Amino acid sequence: MTATLLKSAEKTRAEEEAALADVPEQAEPLFKTTERRGFKMGAVISYQSALKADYTNMIKSDFNSITASNEFKAYSLLNQNESMRAENGMPVMNYSQADTIAKFAQQNGIGIRGHVLVWDAYMPVWFFKEGYRNDSAFVDSATMKKRLEYYINEVVSHFETEFPGVVYCWDVVNEAVADGINECNEYDERRIRTLRSGTPNYFYEVIGPDYVELSFKYAREATARVNPNIKLFYNDYNTFYSPKREAIGKLIESINKEEKLCDGVGMQGYVGGYGQQDGCMNPNDIKLFADAIRFYGEKGLEVHVTELALRNYDQSQAKKHEDFYEDFFRMLADSNATNNYLTSVSIWGLTDNPTLPRSDYSYKMNGPYCGIYNYNLKKKAEFYRIIKAMQ
Numbered sequence: 001m002t003a004t005l006l007k008s009a010e011k012t013r014a015e016e017e018a019a020l021a022d023v024p025e026q027a028e029p030l031f032k033t034t035e036r037r038g039f040k041m042g043a044v045i046s047y048q049s050a051l052k053a054d055y056t057n058m059i060k061s062d063f064n065s066i067t068a069s070n071e072f073k074a075y076s077l078l079n080q081n082e083s084m085r086a087e088n089g090m091p092v093m094n095y096s097q098a099d100t101i102a103k104f105a106q107q108n109g110i111g112i113r114g115h116v117l118v119w120d121a122y123m124p125v126w127f128f129k130e131g132y133r134n135d136s137a138f139v140d141s142a143t144m145k146k147r148l149e150y151y152i153n154e155v156v157s158h159f160e161t162e163f164p165g166v167v168y169c170w171d172v173v174n175e176a177v178a179d180g181i182n183e184c185n186e187y188d189e190r191r192i193r194t195l196r197s198g199t200p201n202y203f204y205e206v207i208g209p210d211y212v213e214l215s216f217k218y219a220r221e222a223t224a225r226v227n228p229n230i231k232l233f234y235n236d237y238n239t240f241y242s243p244k245r246e247a248i249g250k251l252i253e254s255i256n257k258e259e260k261l262c263d264g265v266g267m268q269g270y271v272g273g274y275g276q277q278d279g280c281m282n283p284n285d286i287k288l289f290a291d292a293i294r295f296y297g298e299k300g301l302e303v304h305v306t307e308l309a310l311r312n313y314d315q316s317q318a319k320k321h322e323d324f325y326e327d328f329f330r331m332l333a334d335s336n337a338t339n340n341y342l343t344s345v346s347i348w349g350l351t352d353n354p355t356l357p358r359s360d361y362s363y364k365m366n367g368p369y370c371g372i373y374n375y376n377l378k379k380k381a382e383f384y385r386i387i388k389a390m391q
Contacts, residue, residue: 091154148207
């Protein structure tokens with residue numbers, strides 16, 4: 001190691017030790033501490049990380065909920081070749097990687113947020129076509145509804161049959177509300193997305209504008225058959241900004257118009273500037289988040305913070321990030337002081353990763369210094385600041 005690198009490493013260790021000097025000791029698992037404030041403590045996991053003992057030991061020590069990053073999504077489960085050969089004409093799934101995660105959760109008494117049944121992003125177009133072939137015509141709406149209903153029922157039933165009680169909720173539909181009227185029908189007060197960055201939403205195109213409501217209907221019927229205790233959520237980003245917040249409210253009113261099909265809202269917690277330090281750690285975002293929790297809660301909905309990443313792109317802002325983390329979690333605790341709207345918090349910006357290039361998706365979504373653990377899975381001051389906020 002060169003003298004420069006050695007000096008840098010010594011400085012980093014000194015800063016970490018200084019940051020940890022004024023934090024409370026950890027007397028119990030983190031999830032036990034947050035449970036007293038009314039919410040589960042969750043973390044993200046992937047198939048790859050589920051095979052790494054250091055990562056799974058970290059999860060087992062302090063979390064009682066996990067969310068698969070991609071493995072429970074339709075584009076990960078669907079098997080095109082087997083679907084093409086299916087005699088009943090219905091889609092076929094490959095659960096091998098998802099089952100690895102579910103087995104880990106089952107063996108360690110950890111709950112799973114099922115994420116997600118219906119999402120237009122990255123969805124294979126062949127799923128909507130005749131014979132599941134890339135070059136064929138799109139099926140009609142009636143056929144697509146049968147496929148969607150079958151898919152939702154099969155997936156929900158699979159995990160409940162193979163891993164009873166492990167999946168405690170499902171994000172039924174993800175990110176269906178557009179950010180602006182350029183990606184939806186301007187007369188639709190629900191702002192159901194018709195486009196995503198220029199790509200059509202094929203659920204909308206082939207099934208119709210009621211595909212969200214239908215998805216919740218199919219999911220409720222599926223859970224009623226296997227486990228009525230499974231909660232159903234709508235999940236989205238920018239849930240704490242107007243006018244998207246109000247559009248989500250209108251959408252859930254539509255879903256629950258005839259019967260309560262949607263139990264709650266998953267608020268993706270990407271907080272701060274996207275891919276840049278400007279806009280990060282803004283105290284007003286904490287206020288907006290608190291207002292949104294109350295907004296959804298007063299509609300009779302549970303609230304989950306589902307993909308928390310309190311962004312930080314600048315290592316020199318570590319102290320500010322620690323303070324922001326504590327303030328954010330104090331807000332979450334205070335939100336449950338009178339009304340227990342918030343029942344689960346899941347961190348996706350879990351670990352620092354300073355090696356990420358600026359072009360990397362995770363760099364932009366989370367920030368390289370967003371974590372409550374460092375790159376080597378050692379607890380940072382942010383971890384202990386959560387404990388402090390809970391006190």
